[in-house]
Amino acid sequence: MDEEDKISDSENQTKPEKMFTLKRWNSVAMWSWDCSTDTCAICRVQVMDACLRCQAESKKDATNKDVTCVVCWGECNHSFHHCCISLWVKQSNRCPLCQQEWSIQRLSS
Amino acid sequence: MSLRPQKIEFDVVWGCLRQTVDKVLKLNRVERDDWNSSFTDVYTICVAFPEPLADRLYAETKLFLENHVKVQLEEFNCYRTENNDGENGQMMLHKYYSAWKNYSQGLEYLNYLYQYLNQQHIKKQKVSEAEILYGNGTTPLAISQEQMEIGELGLDIWRLFMIQNLGDILVKQILQGIERDRLENNLTSKDIETIHGVINSFVSVQDYKKKGSLHLYETLFEEKLLEASGSYFMSQASKLLQSCSVSQYMQEVIRVLDEENVRAHKFVHMNSVKKLKKECEDRMISDHKAFLYSECKEMVSNDKRDDLRNLYILLKPLQDGLKELIQILLEQIKNEGAESIMNLKGENVHIQFVENMLQVHQKYENLISETFKNDPLFLSALDKACASVINSKLSDGKTTCRSAELVAKYCDNLLKKSKSTESEIESKLSKSITIFKYIEDKDVYQKFYSRMLAKRLIHDQSINMELEEVMINKLKQACGYEFTNKLHRMYTDIGISVDLNNKFNQHLKNLNDELNINLSIKVLQAGAWPLGPQTNISFAVPQEFEQPIRKFESFYNSSFSGRKLTWLHHLCAGELKVSLAKKSYLITMQTYQMAMLLLFENCDSMSCKEVREMLQLSHDNFQKHLQSLIDSKILNLDTEKIEDASIISVNLEFSNKRTKFKITASLQKESPQQEVEQTITQVDEDRKLYLQAAIVRIMKSRKVLKHNALIQEILSQSKVCFAPSIPMIKKCIESLIDKQYIERTANSSDEYSYVA
Numbered sequence: 001m002d003e004e005d006k007i008s009d010s011e012n013q014t015k016p017e018k019m020f021t022l023k024r025w026n027s028v029a030m031w032s033w034d035c036s037t038d039t040c041a042i043c044r045v046q047v048m049d050a051c052l053r054c055q056a057e058s059k060k061d062a063t064n065k066d067v068t069c070v071v072c073w074g075e076c077n078h079s080f081h082h083c084c085i086s087l088w089v090k091q092s093n094r095c096p097l098c099q100q101e102w103s104i105q106r107l108s109s
Numbered sequence: 110m111s112l113r114p115q116k117i118e119f120d121v122v123w124g125c126l127r128q129t130v131d132k133v134l135k136l137n138r139v140e141r142d143d144w145n146s147s148f149t150d151v152y153t154i155c156v157a158f159p160e161p162l163a164d165r166l167y168a169e170t171k172l173f174l175e176n177h178v179k180v181q182l183e184e185f186n187c188y189r190t191e192n193n194d195g196e197n198g199q200m201m202l203h204k205y206y207s208a209w210k211n212y213s214q215g216l217e218y219l220n221y222l223y224q225y226l227n228q229q230h231i232k233k234q235k236v237s238e239a240e241i242l243y244g245n246g247t248t249p250l251a252i253s254q255e256q257m258e259i260g261e262l263g264l265d266i267w268r269l270f271m272i273q274n275l276g277d278i279l280v281k282q283i284l285q286g287i288e289r290d291r292l293e294n295n296l297t298s299k300d301i302e303t304i305h306g307v308i309n310s311f312v313s314v315q316d317y318k319k320k321g322s323l324h325l326y327e328t329l330f331e332e333k334l335l336e337a338s339g340s341y342f343m344s345q346a347s348k349l350l351q352s353c354s355v356s357q358y359m360q361e362v363i364r365v366l367d368e369e370n371v372r373a374h375k376f377v378h379m380n381s382v383k384k385l386k387k388e389c390e391d392r393m394i395s396d397h398k399a400f401l402y403s404e405c406k407e408m409v410s411n412d413k414r415d416d417l418r419n420l421y422i423l424l425k426p427l428q429d430g431l432k433e434l435i436q437i438l439l440e441q442i443k444n445e446g447a448e449s450i451m452n453l454k455g456e457n458v459h460i461q462f463v464e465n466m467l468q469v470h471q472k473y474e475n476l477i478s479e480t481f482k483n484d485p486l487f488l489s490a491l492d493k494a495c496a497s498v499i500n501s502k503l504s505d506g507k508t509t510c511r512s513a514e515l516v517a518k519y520c521d522n523l524l525k526k527s528k529s530t531e532s533e534i535e536s537k538l539s540k541s542i543t544i545f546k547y548i549e550d551k552d553v554y555q556k557f558y559s560r561m562l563a564k565r566l567i568h569d570q571s572i573n574m575e576l577e578e579v580m581i582n583k584l585k586q587a588c589g590y591e592f593t594n595k596l597h598r599m600y601t602d603i604g605i606s607v608d609l610n611n612k613f614n615q616h617l618k619n620l621n622d623e624l625n626i627n628l629s630i631k632v633l634q635a636g637a638w639p640l641g642p643q644t645n646i647s648f649a650v651p652q653e654f655e656q657p658i659r660k661f662e663s664f665y666n667s668s669f670s671g672r673k674l675t676w677l678h679h680l681c682a683g684e685l686k687v688s689l690a691k692k693s694y695l696i697t698m699q700t701y702q703m704a705m706l707l708l709f710e711n712c713d714s715m716s717c718k719e720v721r722e723m724l725q726l727s728h729d730n731f732q733k734h735l736q737s738l739i740d741s742k743i744l745n746l747d748t749e750k751i752e753d754a755s756i757i758s759v760n761l762e763f764s765n766k767r768t769k770f771k772i773t774a775s776l777q778k779e780s781p782q783q784e785v786e787q788t789i790t791q792v793d794e795d796r797k798l799y800l801q802a803a804i805v806r807i808m809k810s811r812k813v814l815k816h817n818a819l820i821q822e823i824l825s826q827s828k829v830c831f832a833p834s835i836p837m838i839k840k841c842i843e844s845l846i847d848k849q850y851i852e853r854t855a856n857s858s859d860e861y862s863y864v865a
C-alpha cells in the first residue's frame with residue numbers, strides 16, 4: 001500500500017493528477033471457429049464440439065481438444081466438421097447448404 | 110519246494126495251512142518257517158496238477174472264517190436277551206470293539222497270506238469296475254455269488270454274522286453313549302475310542318465296495334443318529350426357550366453348534382457331520398425363526414452388534430434366512446438417512462446434506478464389516494438404501510431432487526474457501542464421491558459442477574489448481590472420459606491461457622511495444638464452458654480497453670487460423686486507481702464500472718442518458734452498475750431514482766479509510782432459482798447428444814441390432830450418467846435415421862443397421 005502511495009506521489013510531481021487510471025485488467029474472451037453458423041449442418045452438433053462420429057469413438061485424449069476433428073471451410077464460406085463433409089462429398093461433391101461445387105478453402109488450427 | 114505244478118493231497122496241505130490260518134486270526138505267534146510254508150501251500154493248491162484246487166481252498170477258507178466268527182458271536186449271546194442299560198451296555202461295546210479290532214487285524218494278515226489266490230485266481234474273474242457301474246449284463250445275483258478276495262470275504266462274513274445280529278443292539282448302545290456325552294460329558298477317552306471304533310466298523314466292513322460303501326452305515330446307524338439327535342436338539346431348544354432371552358438363546362445355540370461340531374468329528378463318519386449340523390440348525394434355528402426375529406428391529410435400531418453378529422451366524426446357513434434381516438436393515442438405513450437430511454436449513458445445507466449422509470453411510474458400512482463379514486447381500490442393501498434416500502424428492506414440496514446440486518455445491522465450497530489443509534480437502538472430496546456415486550442423474554451434478562467450476566476458474570477463486578485436477582480425475586474414474594471431457598477442457602483452457610499471456614508479453618517485447626496496464630487474458634473455448642448465450646450484451650468498449658484488445662487479437666490471429674474471439678466483458682474485472690481528495694485508492698471492480706468512471710476523467714458531470722448512450726449499455730446493466738458506484742459514494746446522483754435526466758457527478762469529497770477495496774456490483778445477478786432451472790433444461794439437450802453418440806458407437810460396433818437389444822445396450826451404457834427415458838431414446842434413434850447414420854433393415858421393421 002505504501003509503495004502505491006509513493007508511486008502516486010511521484011506521479012503527482014511530474015504531471016497533473018489523473019482522477020481515474022486503469023491499472024489492471026483481467027479480461028475474458030471466448031474463441032470459436034469463425035463460422036457463419038454454430039452448428040454443423042451435417043451432424044447437427046456444435047462445430048466447437050467434435051462431430052457425432054468422433055464423440056461416439058470418444059477419443060481418450062483428455063488433455064487436448066479432439067485434435068482429429070477439425071473444422072473445414074469451403075470456398076463458399078460454409079463450414080462443417082471435416083469428418084462430416086469428407087463423408088458427404090463421397091456421395092455428392094456439392095456443399096449441403098448452397099449446392100455449389102465443394103472445394104476446401106482452409107482447415108482450422 | 111518247487112514252483113512246478115504238482116499233484117497234491119488237498120486235505121493234507123489244507124490241514125497244515127489251516128493251523129496257520131487259525132493262529133493268524135487269533136493273532137497268535139506264527140513262526141517264520143510256518144508262515145513261509147503256508148504261503149507256499151496257498152500257491153501249491155492254486156496250481157495243483159492235474160487240476161487247480163483254488164475253488165476248493167476258497168470254499169474251505171470261507172467255511173473256516175464263518176465258524177470262527179460264529180464262535181465270536183456266541184460270546185455275545187448274553188447281551189442279546191438281557192436289558193443292557195448303563196455299564197453293561199458299555200461293556201458290550203468294549204467287547205465288540207476289541208473283537209472287531211482283533212478280527213480285522215488278523216484278516217489283514219490273512220489276506221496277505223492268500224495273496225496268490227487273490228491275485229491270480231480271484232481278481233481275474235472279477236467283474237471290472239466299469240461293468241459294475243454300468244451294469245453291463247451282469248445281474249446283482251452274479252455279483253453276489255462271485256468269489257471275493259479273502260480280506261473282503263472275511264469282512265462280509267463279519268457283517269453277515271456279527272453286524273446283522275448285533276447291529277441294532279450296538280447302535281442303541283452307541284446312541285446312549287453319545288447322549289451321555291451330550292448330557293453329562295463324562296465319557297473316558299477309552300469310551301470315546303470305542304464308540305468311534307464301533308461306528309467305524311460299520312463303514313470299514315464295506316469299505317472295499319466301489320459303490321454304496323456307506324449304505325450299511327447310513328441305514329443301520331446314521332438314520333437313527335439323526336433321529337435321536339433331532340429330538341435331543343428339539344428338547345434342548347424348548348428348554349432354553351423357557352428361560353432365555355433372544356440374546357441368550359442365540360449364544361446358547363452357537364455354543365451347542367460348536368460342541369456338536371467337535372462331537373461329530375469325535376464320533377461319526379465325515380459324511381454325517383454336515384447332516385448333523387443341518388439337523389441342529391433345523392431344530393434349534395429354523396423351527397424358532399419367529400422367536401429369533403422377534404427383536405431383530407430393535408437390535409438394528411439400537412445397534413446391538415453382538416446380538417446382530419450372532420443372528421447373522423445363525424441365519425446365514427438357512428435358505429433365505431437373511432432375507433428378512435437384510436430388509437429390516439435396509440429400511441433402517443433408509444429411515445435414518447432420510448431423517449438425517451430432512452428439514453435442513455440455513456447457509457450450509459449442502460455441507461449438512463453430504464456430511465450427514467456420509468455419517469449414516471459410514472456407520473452402516475462399518476456395521477456390515479464388523480458384524481456381517483462384509484456380506485455382499487448386506488452391502489448391496491446399503492447401496493440400495495442410500496440410493497433411494499439420495500434420489501428421493503426432498504420433503505420441501507419441490508418436484509426436482511436437489512441432491513446433485515447439493516453435492517456439487519459441497520465440492521465447490523471445498524475448492525473455493527476451505528480453511529482445511531490440502532490433504533483434508535482431498536479426503537473430503539473423495540468422500541463426496543461416495544455420495545456422488547449414488548446420484549442417479551449424474552449429468553445434473555455435472556452441469557452444476559461445471560457452472561461452479563467455471564466461476565471458480567474465471568474469477569480466480571480456486572484455492573488450488575492441482576486439487577481441481579484431482580477432483581476432475583476422481584469424477585472421470587467414477588464415470589468415464591465423456592463425463593468429464595468438458596470439465597477437463599475448461600481446466601486446460603486456464604493453463605493454455607497462462608501460456609498465451611506469456612507469449613503475448615514476449616510478442617509485445619519483441620515489437621518494443623508496451624501496454625500501460627497489467628493485462629491478463631483468459632481465452633476460453635466455446636462449447637466447453639457453461640456460460641450461456643453471449644449475444645445481446647451490448648457495450649461500446651472505451652478506448653482504454655480497445656487498445657489491448659486490438660493488440661491481443663492481432664497476436665492471436667497470427668497464432669491460430671479460423672478462430673474468432675468474443676470478449677465477455679460482463680465477466681471481466683480490473684483495478685482502477687482512483688485519486689480523490691488528495692488520496693489514492695486501488696479499487697477492484699467490473700469492466701462496466703471502470704468504463705463509467707473513466708468517462709469522468711475529462712468532465713465533471715453528465716446525464717444518465719448521456720452515459721448510457723456513450724457506453725451503449727442495456728437499461729438493466731446500466732442501472733445495476735451505476736447504482737453500485739453511487740452506493741460506494743464515488744459518484745453522486747442529483748435525484749433519488751436513476752432517471753434519464755438525472756445528473757451524475759464525481760464525488761470530489763470521497764474518502765475511505767481503506768485504500769484498497771472492492772466494489773461488488775451484484776456480480777452476475779442471476780437468482781439461484783433461475784440458475785437451477787437453466788441448468789435442468791441444458792441437461793436435456795446434453796442427454797440427447799449423449800444418447801446419439803452412444804447409439805452411433807453401439808451400431809458402429811454391432812452393425813445390425815434389434816430394437817430391444819439396442820435399447821438395452823443404451824440403457825446399460827448410459828447407466829453411469831443418468832437413466833434415460835425410453836421415449837427420449839426412441840426420438841434419438843429416429844433423428845439418427847433422419848441423419849442417415851443408421852437405417853431400418855429391409856427385412857424387419859424392428860431392426861437397425863449402421864450406415865458406414
Ligand SMILES: [Zn+2]
Pocket residue numbers: 040041042043044045051052080081084
Ligand atoms: Zn458435423
Ligand SMILES: [Zn+2]
Pocket residue numbers: 050051052053054068069070081082083084
Ligand atoms: Zn469428427
Ligand SMILES: [Zn+2]
Pocket residue numbers: 074076077078095096097098099100
Ligand atoms: Zn456452401
